[in-house]
Each structure stands twice: as C-alpha cells, then as structure tokens.
Amino acid sequence: MEQYSLILKLGKLLRSGEISCTELTQKFLSAAEKENKRLNAFVKLTPETALKTAAEVDRKLAAKEELPPLAGIPMTLKDNISTNGMETTCCSKILKGYVPIYDATVWKILKEQHAVLLGKANMDEFAMGSSCETSCFGGAKNPHNTQRVAGGSSGGAACAVAGNLAAFSLGSDTGGSIRQPASFCGIVGLKPTYGAVSRYGLIAYASSFDQIGPLTQSVADSALVYDAIAKYDPMDSTSSKKALPAFSSLGKDIRGIKIGVPKEYLEGIREDVKSALQSALKVYESLGAEIVEFSMPSIKYSLPVYYILACAEASSNLGRYDGIRYGYRTDHYADRNEMICKTRSEGFGAEVKRRILLGTYVLSSGYYDAFYKKAQNLRGTLIKAFEDAFAHCDVIAAPTVPMTAFPLNFTARDAVETYLTDICTVPVNIAGLPGISVPCGFGSDSMPVGLQLIGARFSEPALLNTAFQYEQAARSDVFRAVETGVAL
Amino acid sequence: MVTHEEIMKIARLAKLSVKPEELDGLTKDMNSIINFADTVNSVAAADSDFDNLNNLANVFREDTVVPSFDREEILKNAPNQEDGYFLVRRKM
Numbered sequence: 001m002e003q004y005s006l007i008l009k010l011g012k013l014l015r016s017g018e019i020s021c022t023e024l025t026q027k028f029l030s031a032a033e034k035e036n037k038r039l040n041a042f043v044k045l046t047p048e049t050a051l052k053t054a055a056e057v058d059r060k061l062a063a064k065e066e067l068p069p070l071a072g073i074p075m076t077l078k079d080n081i082s083t084n085g086m087e088t089t090c091c092s093k094i095l096k097g098y099v100p101i102y103d104a105t106v107w108k109i110l111k112e113q114h115a116v117l118l119g120k121a122n123m124d125e126f127a128m129g130s131s132c133e134t135s136c137f138g139g140a141k142n143p144h145n146t147q148r149v150a151g152g153s154s155g156g157a158a159c160a161v162a163g164n165l166a167a168f169s170l171g172s173d174t175g176g177s178i179r180q181p182a183s184f185c186g187i188v189g190l191k192p193t194y195g196a197v198s199r200y201g202l203i204a205y206a207s208s209f210d211q212i213g214p215l216t217q218s219v220a221d222s223a224l225v226y227d228a229i230a231k232y233d234p235m236d237s238t239s240s241k242k243a244l245p246a247f248s249s250l251g252k253d254i255r256g257i258k259i260g261v262p263k264e265y266l267e268g269i270r271e272d273v274k275s276a277l278q279s280a281l282k283v284y285e286s287l288g289a290e291i292v293e294f295s296m297p298s299i300k301y302s303l304p305v306y307y308i309l310a311c312a313e314a315s316s317n318l319g320r321y322d323g324i325r326y327g328y329r330t331d332h333y334a335d336r337n338e339m340i341c342k343t344r345s346e347g348f349g350a351e352v353k354r355r356i357l358l359g360t361y362v363l364s365s366g367y368y369d370a371f372y373k374k375a376q377n378l379r380g381t382l383i384k385a386f387e388d389a390f391a392h393c394d395v396i397a398a399p400t401v402p403m404t405a406f407p408l409n410f411t412a413r414d415a416v417e418t419y420l421t422d423i424c425t426v427p428v429n430i431a432g433l434p435g436i437s438v439p440c441g442f443g444s445d446s447m448p449v450g451l452q453l454i455g456a457r458f459s460e461p462a463l464l465n466t467a468f469q470y471e472q473a474a475r476s477d478v479f480r481a482v483e484t485g486v487a488l
Numbered sequence: 489m490v491t492h493e494e495i496m497k498i499a500r501l502a503k504l505s506v507k508p509e510e511l512d513g514l515t516k517d518m519n520s521i522i523n524f525a526d527t528v529n530s531v532a533a534a535d536s537d538f539d540n541l542n543n544l545a546n547v548f549r550e551d552t553v554v555p556s557f558d559r560e561e562i563l564k565n566a567p568n569q570e571d572g573y574f575l576v577r578r579k580m
Contacts, residue, residue, distance in 0.1 A: 101561045326565035341505040360502040377533040416524045
C-alpha cells in the first residue's frame with residue numbers, strides 16, 4: 001500500500017521526527033516560489049497560513065498526539081474553492097480581489113485535519129477550458145515539458161503535484177477538468193461520483209456536473225484524500241450519504257473482474273495513445289481480469305449534449321456577476337444596465353463569454369426544445385446506457401484524452417476543435433459516475449498518457465482498487481518522476 | 489446560420505455588450521459552436537423524465553436557527569458601499 005504513496009511517506013517522516021513539519025513546509029514553499037516562475041502552477045502562495053498550520057502540527061507531534069493521515073501534508077486548492085480570508089478568483093478578472101468570508105466544506109475538512117495549504121492553484125477561467133490558458137494569470141505549464149500545456153481546467157493543481165511542488169491538490173471536474181490535466185501531467189486524478197463530495201463553497205460552473213476531487217502522485221494518495229473529503233454535508237443539497245471509504249479496499253484481488261471497453265472510445269484516438277491503452281489492458285489480463293469489448297453508440301453524441309447542458313447551467317450560474325456585490329466593476333457607465341453589461345464584458349474572458357452566449361441561446365424561446373430539452377433527453381439515454389453496461393461489466397476502461405498534452409497556445413485555434421478533445425471525459429460527468437485517470441505510459445512525443453477507469457455510482461472502493469492493482473503491476477514502466485521541486 | 493441580429497439579441501439577454509468590431513468574429517465563432525451543438529438533432533431520442541437524472545433524493549434536516557454572515561463582512565467585497573448598502577450611482 002505504502003510503496004508509491006507520497007502522503008504516507010511524508011506522514012512517516014513527520015511522525016518519526018526525521019523532518020519537522022515546519023522544515024517540510026519551508027522546503028515546499030521555497031520550491032514553489034522558485035519553480036512557479038517557470039511553471040505558473042500557483043496564482044497565490046499562502047506562506048503565513050502554511051507555516052502557522054505547520055507549527056501547530058509540530059506542537060501536536062511533540063505532544064505525541066494522534067494525527068489524521070493528511071496532517072502536515074503540503075497541498076494546494078484550485079482557485080475556485082472558497083478560502084475564508086484568502087482571495088479566490090476562479091482566475092477571472094471579474095473576481096479579482098474577491099475574498100470569501102467562509103470556507104468551502106472540503107477546505108474546512110482539510111483544515112480540521114491540519115493539511116498545510118501552500119497556495120491557490122491556477123485554472124482555466126471559471127473552469128472553462130482544456131489547457132489552463134484561459135486563466136487571466138496565463139496558463140500553467142507542463143512539468144514534463146514546459147513547451148506543452150498542463151491541461152485544464154485544473155492545470156495548476158496537476159502541475160503542482162507533477163512538479164513536486166505539493167503532495168496533493170484538490171481540483172474540480174465538470175467535463176474532465178481533473179482527469180485531463182492528470183493525464184497530461186502523468187499523475188492520478190479522481191473525479192468522484194456526483195454527490196460524494198460536498199460542493200459547498202465551490203464557485204459554480206455547471207451545477208449538475210461539477211464535482212471536487214483529488215490530484216495525486218499515486219492511487220493510494222487519491223484514496224486517502226477521497227476518504228477524507230467524501231462526507232455528507234447538509235450545506236450541499238446534492239450531497240449524499242452513500243459514499244464508502246476506498247483506502248481499506250486497496251489490495252483486494254481483482255481476478256475474475258470484467259473490464260468493459262466500449263469501442264466508441266477508441267475511435268479517433270491517436271495511435272500511440274491507443275497502444276498505451278492496449279498495453280494496460282494486457283496488464284489487466286495478466287492480473288486475471290477479463291476484457292470485454294462492447295458498443296455504446298450513445299457516447300458519440302455526449303459532447304454536444306455536454307456543451308449544451310453545461311453552458312445552459314453556466315449562463316444561469318454566471319448571471320450573479322453584475323459588479324454590484326463583489327468583484328470587478330467597470331469605471332464608466334451611463335446607467336445601471338450599461339454598468340452590468342460593461343462590467344461583464346470587460347470582466348469575463350472570450351471563452352467564458354462564448355459559453356454564456358451558447359447557454360443563453362439554447363435556453364432562449366424558440367430554441368429550448370431543439371437544444372436544451374433534446375440534450376436532456378439524450379442525457380437520460382446515456383445514463384441508461386451506462387446502467388446497462390455496468391450490468392455486464394465491473395469497470396469500464398478508456399483513454400482519458402485522445403492525445404497527449406497540447407503545445408502552448410493551443411486555445412488560439414477554433415473553439416470547437418478544443419471541445420472535441422473532451423470526448424473521453426464528458427460521458428462520466430453526464431452520467432454522474434466516478435472516473436479516475438492513472439498514468440499508463442508515454443506517447444511517441446514521450447509525454448504522459450492516461451488510462452481512464454469508470455465505475456458505477458458510489459463504486460469508488462472497487463474502482464480505486466482496480467486502478468491500484470494496475471499501478472502496482474505497471475508503475476515502473478508507466479510513471480516518470482519529474483526532477484523539479486522537492487525530493488525526499 | 490445565426491445572424492448578427494440574433495447574436496446581438498442573445499448578448500442583450502446575457503447582459504453582455506458586443507463592440508461592432510467584435511461582431512463578425514463572434515458571429516463566426518458562435519455559428520461554428522451552434523452547428524456543433526445542433527448535431528444532437530441528428531439522433532433520435534426517447535422522451536425521458538429529466539427532472540432527476542442524478543437519482544438524488546431529498547435529504548431532510550431540522551430547520552434550526554444558526555448565526556448568519558456579518559453584514560459588514562459581506563459589504564467588504566462590494567466595489568462601492570455606503571451606510572450598510574451596496575452603492576450603485578445612478579449616473580456617471
């Protein structure tokens with residue numbers, strides 16, 4: 001269990017007294033400060049908060065107090081997760097200077113566990129993007145090759161973990177925003193079941209899709225963080241009591257499990273990505289799993305369904321940014337309507353505006369039935385298709401992304417072309433399922449490739465164990481540590 | 489095809505202002521995005537009840553009184569405020 005877990009390793013070092021939490025925190029803070037100029041993973045460092053928590057952990061360690069697994073572990077939060085007293089911007093000009101007066105539930109939980117917050121992580125503006133480049137602070141770069149993007153939208157969160165600048169990050173995943181950057185940066189990213197983790201304090205993009213989850217260097221680490229944050233929360237009306245702990249399931253035999261591979265997931269996939277996936281399936285066969293190919297035609301229209309519904313929800317959620325109560329307000333205006341329109345036009349970036357316009361269009365009179373209602377009906381069809389699939393297989397395997405990390409400035413091209421790269425990740429969000437991306441090798445450009453595993457709702461214990469067994473069998477061939485940041 | 493007029497109408501509904509020099513580019517972008525979204529209409533779908541696709545059930549709790557946020561704290565984030573109110577000037 002402990003072999004590849006950075007969190008357990010750091011916990012041991014702290015408990016044995018080999019390093020104090022203050023020393024550990026300082027190491028991470030100075031690495032973050034140095035590397036951030038190159039990688040742009042953080043949009044804000046929070047050394048005061050970090051060192052204050054570290055001193056408290058040191059006091060507790062000295063008093064031999066029992067501490068939870070995440071105590072003293074240096075981590076980051078994506079900048080759409082509200083932090084009381086610390087600026088939270090969604091990497092948008094419209095929220096610059098906004099300081100929440102309450103904590104997101106996930107951060108409240110991590111604080112209670114004495115996790116050490118190093119800073120807020122870079123992201124695509126309002127989590128809308130696949131490269132992190134729509135961030136008003138500029139994009140995070142890929143630690144494996146700084147001429148490539150870290151991915152998005154949780155690009156900074158993935159970059160910090162892959163670049164050894166944080167032991168774990170929390171990101172959010174609306175259409176792939178945890179799994180895609182995890183795949184691009186060669187780390188593990190878990191999008192939990194819809195309802196498993198509270199979104200209270202997560203600044204909303206598309207509420208029927210958004211989910212918070214961990215980005216880590218190993219499956220065991222994702223399980224540890226998931227177990228900490230997957231708690232029922234009365235402050236989120238979609239929060240469920242059904243989530244089960246995952247860490248204790250790691251290590252169970254997977255002989256005889258059925259792994260389904262829908263052939264639609266393999267269409268249009270780059271050859272080197274396909275062959276990395278096929279090697280991963282061979283590993284599973286050697287572990288005694290049965291690979292079952294089948295067809296799920298409804299996957300083909302999941303992309304337009306996702307963009308219609310997510311943008312419709314976004315156009316409503318982002319209606320609150322009017323320059324009256326918080327954030328940016330335009331300087332010059334003739335009347336109140338102009339103030340709101342100018343504030344929004346100057347405050348939002350181009351991609352956010354395109355998505356608000358699409359969302360408004362599909363909800364507007366005359367188009368609602370053809371777009372929004374049709375997409376909702378197709379969403380129902382896709383949910384049913386997944387239910388049927390899980391009646392005859394335990395887990396579904398697919399690529400996380402059809403390619404490896406894009407070169408920088410990818411978003412400069414046609415918007416739709418960028419949307420198409422989300423084809424493998426969006427079905428999971430449409431159906432509210434858990435999905436995890438694990439490193440499964442490298443492309444012909446020697447950039448990391450991710451294997452995506454998908455489970456039925458609330459099947460995180462079995463899903464993470466399936467990922468864990470692969471990691472145990474293949475880690476040395478498929479994971480490459482980056483030589484930046486903190487080495488311990 | 490979405491026209492300039494339609495884009496202006498949608499922008500008005502979304503409270504976004506579009507500068508004349510942005511209109512051509514934006515119309516082109518939106519046409520490509522809307523055509524892409526329109527592919528949902530090339531497949532048949534059965535009517536489904538989409539009120540609760542995520543299979544969630546109401547979670548009830550007692551309605552207890554808890555402390556609310558402090559007004560002054562909330563107002564600190566306002567671009568402009570006066571006497572406990574958000575302030576928006578009528579004319580600039």
